Amino acid sequence: MKNYDFLIVGGGIVGLTVALEIARRHMGSVAVLEKEATLGMHASGRNSGVIHAGIYYTPGSLKARLCVSGARRLWDYAEEKKLPHSRIGKVIVTTREEQLPVLEDLLTRAKANDVRVEMVDEKGLSTIEPHARTVGNALYSPDTAVIDPKSVLTALADDIVALGGTIVFCAKVRRVCAEKRLVTTHRDVFQYGHLVNAAGLEADRLAHQMGVGLRYRILPFKGAYKKVSPDSPAQFRGLVYPVPDPELPFLGVHITKNVYGEVFLGPTATPALGRENYEGFSKIDFCRLPANFWYLGYMFVTNRNGFFNLVRSEIAKYSARGFFDEVRKLSPAIRPQDILACDKVGIRAQPFDCSAGRLVMDFLVEKGPSSTHILNAVSPAFTSSLALAEHIVSGITG
16 A cells, blocks of 8 residues: 555546645655646646637636636746747637627626727728637737646656646546545555645546536537647747637637647537547446436537537538638638647536536535545646646645
8 A cells, every 4th residue: 555645546637736835845755646647648738738818707706816817826836847938829709799798798708807909990801810700809818828748747747746746647546435545546545645636537437436527528629729720821930719709618629839830720619428438339328327417418408608609600610611611700811721630639528516507607615424526627828837836735734
């Protein structure tokens, strides 16, 4: 049996930053259990690598507070560690006139969250991002940046080990006994003083074993991407996003340029058939599909979180023509032959509140017996991670 003061389940960005925060505070021995053989196999290694500025989030919410401070800290960390990163900026464009009031609301939110943004007209947009298109006005965020996600994970892991922490790979959790404070993997048994559940797509299952967060269930949504040919006449300086539906946690298909100059289109936001259903019919979760479809059907019929509109727009993107039409709303310079197939795909661990019948929009952290459970750490969790970890660890010590 291996004994640690703090045991972190999940070696994604949140689990690693929590472990690093504990190690930096010298609170005791700490170990991270990662079920895969390497870091970044799931959400943290499959995201777009965008360091969000904090525009979208309701003022006063955890996302708003932690995204803004987290973005600054992540940028400083990348500078210190000399990780690939670049402040390339982002424009948020409208695709129809009815979206202009939403754009104004985003401007108000950004100012309330102390985020530097600028409202520009069509001419102003053309000077910032010549190949983007908007209707009327657009928002420009000069501080939005991009980073290499896997390089961040590697640097965090190195720092944890350097401070005396431990990272255990191939350590998938099989059972948790809250009463005895024991975690069993297929190879080892770990005893802990305090457990931090940062299991991402599996966070609700682990929490439920310990009687925590029973009203919440993870609904997996698949985000698939396509790529823009490097020979395309559409050459982008930064990121181009559409005005999002404020009721939904998804931002719609957008144009993302990574730190290596590659340009991606996406992601989609379709319900996945399993929590690791990255491709085709692999890893379908037959046991939980009926319940998942019931919750999704309920949101569709009642249009909770504007879900009916999401389904309608996602169905249109299934065809190559429909996807192209979505992209052309953002940039008329992109041609059909410029859109290439891509193996980039991620799955979002989106929590659903079964009692309220709604998707959970803000970060969600709940306490349990000698444990802390991070039940919602979707975007902008990567951006917010260092600030989110400080918030979580302060909650443990407090």
